[in-house]
Amino acid sequence: MGWYEDRVFPHLLDWATRPLNRQRRELLASAHGTVLELGVGTGANFPFYSEQAEAIHGIEPCGALLEHARESAYDSPNPARFDLRQAGAEALPYDDDTFDCVVACLVFCTIPEPDMAAREVRRVLKPGGELLVLEHVQHERPWPERLQRWLEPVWKPLACGCHLHRDTGALFRQAGFDTSGLETWQHPDLPAFAGFLLSGRALA
Ligand SMILES: C[S@@+](CC[C@H](N)C(=O)[O-])C[C@H]1O[C@@H](n2cnc3c(N)ncnc32)[C@H](O)[C@@H]1O
Numbered sequence: 036m037g038w039y040e041d042r043v044f045p046h047l048l049d050w051a052t053r054p055l056n057r058q059r060r061e062l063l064a065s066a067h068g069t070v071l072e073l074g075v076g077t078g079a080n081f082p083f084y085s086e087q088a089e090a091i092h093g094i095e096p097c098g099a100l101l102e103h104a105r106e107s108a109y110d111s112p113n114p115a116r117f118d119l120r121q122a123g124a125e126a127l128p129y130d131d132d133t134f135d136c137v138v139a140c141l142v143f144c145t146i147p148e149p150d151m152a153a154r155e156v157r158r159v160l161k162p163g164g165e166l167l168v169l170e171h172v173q174h175e176r177p178w179p180e181r182l183q184r185w186l187e188p189v190w191k192p193l194a195c196g197c198h199l200h201r202d203t204g205a206l207f208r209q210a211g212f213d214t215s216g217l218e219t220w221q222h223p224d225l226p227a228f229a230g231f232l233l234s235g236r237a238l239a
Contacts, residue, residue, distance in 0.1 A: 041099035044195050045077050052079060052141060054224040055169065058234060059083050059140065062169045065236070066091075068135030071159065073124045073152070074142035076100050078107025081117070088136075092129070094122040097195075124152035129159045136160075140169045143203045145196045153210035160239035166207065168217055172233045173200040175219060179227035186228055204233050212237040 060083045067087040072080060075093035077100055084091060093108075095101040101121055108117035122128050125148045137156050146152045156166055174180040183200040190199055208214050214237045222230040 040097065040195055045100055045103050049077055049079055054222065055141075056083075058169050058222075058232070062140065062167050062234065063088075063138065065165075066136045066138060066167060069133065070136045070138060071127075071129065071134045072138040072140070073156070074145065075104045075119065076141075078104035080138065080140055081107045081111050084111075086113075089116065091117050092134075093117065093119045094124065094127065095119065096121060096123045123147075124155060126151075127155045127159050131158050132161045133159050134161065134164055136165045136167055138167045140167075141171065143170050143206065144172075144198050144201055145194075147196070149201065149203070149206055150209065153206050153212070157210055157212065157239050162239060164239045166212060166237040166239065168203075168207075168234055168237060170203045170233045171199075171225075171229050172204065172219065172231060173202045174227060174231040176227075179231065183228050190228075199228055207237050212239060 059080055063080055063083040064085055066084055069090045070088045072093040075095045093104060095104055098121060101119060104119055108114050108119060120128060124146050137160055143149050174183055180200060187199045191197060204214055204217055217233055217235040217237055219233050221227060222232055
């Protein structure tokens, strides 16, 4: 990783996603039991886990972000429940049927092989386990979707590999999830190209 990814991007990420703090809190309120969070980034979600989340495992491939995440876990009220590892979601270092919940928050936009990651999430979730989702996705209307395609070549290097117009809901369906608990909507405080969200819970 270079200077931008190590030194600038973590702060940019926290600042740019601050309007989503309410949605983070709502999403994580229902995380319970043994939880896995994919691509934890700086650990921005950690303050929002309730005591229902008994053990929180997290993976993050980027070493610099993982360092921030470790600090965030350490600063949380219950650091002992966190176990963070450097790994990618395409090959999760966990046994089948391990987790009650998996958290996918602003991460399927960036994972290089999202189909593989979705299959891995199903593998490590217990039968009937929950995938808690907050993702920005391909816009449903034609002109913002065209804007997403147009901006992506500039956006992707600035946002460390983030794609603007992935159809993440379709990807979860193809991996075998029941996605009837997911909905799409436009966040009022974010621009259409990055603020069209997929949120809720999908069942394994
Ligand atoms: C937009 S950031 C979001 C970080 C965090 N989830 C949050 O909500 O603030 C995307 C994250 O995906 C991570 N990522 C990239 N490739 C990944 C992979 N193969 N598996 C898991 N996470 C990955 C990035 O390192 C980064 O932390």
